[in-house]
Amino acid sequence: MLATPHILAGAAVATATGNVPLGIVSAYASHYILDMVPHVDIGVFHDKDDENWQLSKQEIALAAAEIILGTVILIYLVWGKKFVTLALVGGFFGLLPDLLDNVPWWQNYFRHASWYAPFNFLHQKLQLRLESNKWYWGIPFQLIIIGGAIWFLLKF
């Protein structure tokens, strides 16, 4: 799944819990749940059965830009609100599994570290990525998640 729905949903879930420890756990858990929704992400055109697939430089730039976009949207939505800290912490933990598993500089460490193996295994197994020729089906679900999270954060 793209970064923006993870960031916004993590923020919404954490905000709903009302406290930081519970917010961290539920935002982190939300990542795995959202990855079970049929989705498209930046690496959609790679063969995921190949363990050593890599994002291209353009895809990395696109992913970074998309993370910045999601972060800016979140800050815009929650800045000045009572729950700003909880929402930002939630946004970070909502995205964390992708930051650990999919950032080229340290992904090899996390993909192979024994203490992290169960998390990585879960992350890979729960993915419901669409076939690359059906990628567009992954857009509506993500828009619904983004819209729902924005609605929640605005009304909270």
Ligand SMILES: [Zn+2]
């Ligand atoms: Zn993920």
